[in-house]
Amino acid sequence: MAISAVRHWTPVLDVGLSGLAPVAGAVVGLLAGLYPAIRAARMQPVDALRGPS
Numbered sequence: 001m002a003i004s005a006v007r008h009w010t011p012v013l014d015v016g017l018s019g020l021a022p023v024a025g026a027v028v029g030l031l032a033g034l035y036p037a038i039r040a041a042r043m044q045p046v047d048a049l050r051g052p053s
Contacts (some may be wrong), residue, residue, distance in 0.1 A: 002009040040048065 003009070
């Protein structure tokens with residue numbers, strides 16, 4: 001955006017990408033947190049406090 005202003009270019013922003021980016025970020029975040037959450041849900045609290053086996 002700054003380069004566009006300095007060079008007097010008209011910035012072009014694809015509306016589809018600006019709407020898709022937050023959705024993609026949310027999906028990646030959910031998938032990244034899903035595995036540790038499932039693993040922690042199956043673990044007994046005492047085992048979690050002991051540390052890795």
